[in-house]
Amino acid sequence: MGKSSNQKLKLLYLLKMLNEKTDEDNTMTINDMIAELDRYGITAERKSIYDDLEALRHYGLDIASRKSKTTDYYVASRLFExxxxxxxxxxxxxxxxxxxxxxxxxxxxxxxxxxxxxxxxxxxxVYVSNRVKTINESIYYNVDRLHAAIAENKKVSFKYFDYDIKKEKAFRKNGDKYSVSPYALSWDDENYYLITFSTKYNDFTHYRVDRMTDIDLIDEERDPLPDREHFDIAEYTKKVFNMFGGEEVLVQLQFDNSLVNAVIDRFGKDVVIGKKDENSFCIWIKVAVSSTFFAWISQFGNKIKVLSPESVIEKYRSHMRDILAQYE
Missing domain, CATH: 1.10.8 (Helicase, Ruva Protein; domain 3)
Structure with a gap:
């Protein structure tokens, strides 16, 4: 491309070099810009550069200048700091x-x-030591496809798998496809989940997106939610505790005062906290009683206690007995 045709690109190259080469700590003089433009086969005079800088300011680029022995120019602010x-x-x-x-x-x-x-x-x-990353490259596009289905009110089909002890895919339903009505995507405990509703079972369920393959949109509308059913994704994920299902029960829990932060992290600032005594407090919360719920309370040892109902207390005792039995 000759110099005459390159001249038409002068303003674009000037925009490129200012964005790429300048910030508050790295600046360019007019002579620097002229020399850089020459590398692209573009001749420029000082006056034309001043005019171009003014045009770029008019366009919206935040070009600032600083005077010392020379006048230095740089991009002062960007869309993202x-x-x-x-x-x-x-x-x-x-x-x-x-x-x-x-x-x-x-x-x-x-x-x-x-x-x-x-x-x-x-x-x-960016370096994070030994970070475990997913091995399913397609998840990036799976999420986009699932968002499209939700936006278009369409069902989706997919194959769903687990990993066996050889770290190979073992497809559920003998490799047959699931057909579901997607209602939301949730990022919980560092995993993406698809939340779906089934008219047949009149309930919600969920699937790990990184374990889904061959996702297709079906030309069929989603199962509608029951009349007056309001789907609150935040409430749903809070109830199922990291996406493990279980019977939903109103549970009373007693905590040591040192666990206030843990309770707020888990249930949010709206959770009602009542004083039990000088050293502990209580909350009432609806949870999905499952092994995941028991694992969460177990991490706090004797600083947490299930007060009611008795059915949950007995399930927790049984859960702990099963674990201890392995060591007897």
């Missing part, structure tokens, strides 16, 4: 459901929103 980009990079890197390959691709795209020097600091920011 550096701390925000670090948060996004950390979220991608720490997400178990995003594979290593897809994490690297996404982080590269996030880096393009910063200057070259800032992008280097993002790379130093």
């Amino acid at each position: 550096l701390p925000e980009l670090k948060l996004l990079v950390d979220a991608v890197q720490c997400s178990k459901f995003v594979t290593h390959k897809k994490s690297n691709e996404l982080i590269k795209k996030i880096e393009s929103l910063a200057s070259y020097r800032q992008a280097q600091s993002l790379q130093r920011q």
Whole structure:
């Protein structure tokens, strides 16, 4: 491409170099810009650069200047500030459901929103030691397809699998497809789950998205929710405790005062806390009584106690006896 045709791209190349090469700590002079444009086969005079900078400001680019021995120019603010980009990079890197390959691709795209020097600091920011990542590369596209089904009010079909002791896929239902009515996607305990509703069973259920394959939208509307049924995804995930089902029961729990943070982290700030005595407090909460619920309360040892109902207390005793029996 000759210089005459390249001249038409001058403003675009100037925009590119300012975004990529400048920030508050890294600036360019007019001479720097002229030299950089020359690398692209574009000649420029100082006056034309001033006019171009003004045009870019008019366009919305926040170009600031600083005077010392020379006048230095840089992009002062961007759509995303550096701390925000670090948060996004950390979220991608720490997400178990995003594979290593897809994490690297996404982080590269996030880096393009910063200057070259800032992008280097993002790379130093992202390392997380021995992070377990999913091995199902297709999850990234599965999530997009499931969102589309929910938005279009369509059913979906898919195959669902577990891993066997050889770490190979073992498909449920002998490899036959599930056909479900998707209502929400939830990211819980570092995994993505599809939450569905079944008219046949008049209940919700859920599936790990990273264990789904061959997802297809079905040209059939979802099963409608029962009249006056209001689906609250936050309430649903709170009840099932990390996506394990169980009978929903109103339970009274007693906690040591040191566990207030743990209770608020688990149930939110709206949970009603009542004083039991000087050293403990109580809450009433509806939970899905399951092995996951018992595992959650077990981690606190003798600092937590199930007060009622008696049926849940007995189930917890039985759960603990089964565990202890392995060591007798």
